Amino acid sequence: MGHAAVEQNGRVYRVDASAQTGVSAGGLSASDFDGGALGGRVQREDGRPVPGAVLTLIDQAGRQVARASSAADGGYAITVRERGGYVLIVSAIGHQPAAVNVSVGPRPQHLDLTLVGSGELSGVVRTAGHGVPLSGATVTLTDLRGEVVGAAVTGGDGTYVCHGVVSGVYTLVAVAEHMRPSATTLTVPDSGVLRHDIELAAMAVLAGTAWADGGRAAPDVLVSLLDAAGEVTATARTDENGCYVVTDLPEGQYTVVARGYPPVTGQVTVSGGEVAYDVRLGYEPGDR
Structure with a gap:
């Protein structure tokens, strides 16, 4: 099978063409034609057929020689009485038109055309x-x-x-x-x-404060989030004010683990937006 590059509206289209002595596109055989013929399929880039495409064959002087439309399966057939070189123009609603040079001989020629959406x-x-x-x-x-x-x-x-x-x-x-x-x-x-x-929608944000006994904020506390499978999803450390922020969380239920003596765990459900969750530790900051 041969290929022809057709440039139209600044884009290049690939046209597959091959001479056939047997059945051409649309189930037409050589005996169906009196003279040369073109047959094939008009399709989209994804391979789906383009029904109702208009195919116009013109000679080198720009005169119309033949005209046809593609069927529901994209198949078409054009009968040409005289051999020679022509230009085949293809257009369809919602697609960019294409044009390709064709040479008509004594045998039917198979020519598949691919149209790009407009x-x-x-x-x-x-x-x-x-x-x-x-x-x-x-x-x-x-x-x-x-x-x-x-x-x-x-x-x-x-x-x-x-x-x-x-x-x-x-x-x-x-x-x-x-x-x-x-x-x-x-x-x-x-x-x-x-x-x-x-x-x-923004990914969920979990934010809060780590508090120690006596109501004092606990800085530099490692806060870890575990998903339903027990895997660590994210970690954060509290700042000098005891605050922590975890961003870009998918929705779901998490286990919050705060480093402590012993560690403190809790459950939180994240459903979008910003979720507040404070951690209360069982020690004073100076006890660590």
């Missing part, structure tokens, strides 16, 4: 509740097969744009530092153009 998915990524635009967030678009078909990073104003989108169902995932990831199912219309804003 639509775009855009929007703004903001913080939930406050609505502050998030810069540097990564937005990824995947199709039903899990293949990544688009990605973008938000600018200073929180905007993102994924180009080359076609109609269909997608999963949109947004990720940013200190924020909980977001996944949404989207249906892009036939136009290929859709605006969708995203809100990301």
Whole structure:
């Protein structure tokens, strides 16, 4: 099978082409044609067919020689009476048009064409509740097969744009530092153009103070968080005022362990936002 590179609108498309003496695309055989013929399949980059695509064959003088439309499975067939060189133009709603040089001979020629989407998915990524635009967030678009078909990073104003989108169902995932990831199912219309804003919630924050006997703040105390499996998720030390802060916590239940004589443990449930949890030690700071 041969390949031809077609440049259109600043992008390069790959066209697969191979001469066949038997059955061409759409189940058409050489005996079905009086003269040369073209047949094949119009498809998207993800391999799905493009039905209703318009295929126009013009000669070197720009005159129309033949015209056809792709079927539900993307298959098409064009009969050409005279041999020679032509240009095949393909266009479909929601896709960027493509054009390729073809040479028609005595045998049917198989020519598969891949069209790139002309639509775009855009929007703004903001913080939930406050609505502050998030810069540097990564937005990824995947199709039903899990293949990544688009990605973008938000600018200073929180905007993102994924180009080359076609109609269909997608999963949109947004990720940013200190924020909980977001996944949404989207249906892009036939136009290929859709605006969708995203809100990301901040990861949970656990904060509190370590207190010793007598109500005095305990500085330099190691506070550890264990998840449900008993694994250490995060650690922090109290400052000179006995305060500690643990950021970027997923939701869930944790065991809080504060170094002491003996160590002090407690349970806390993190469900988003900032959670306060004070630790009370069984000793005076000067006793250690």
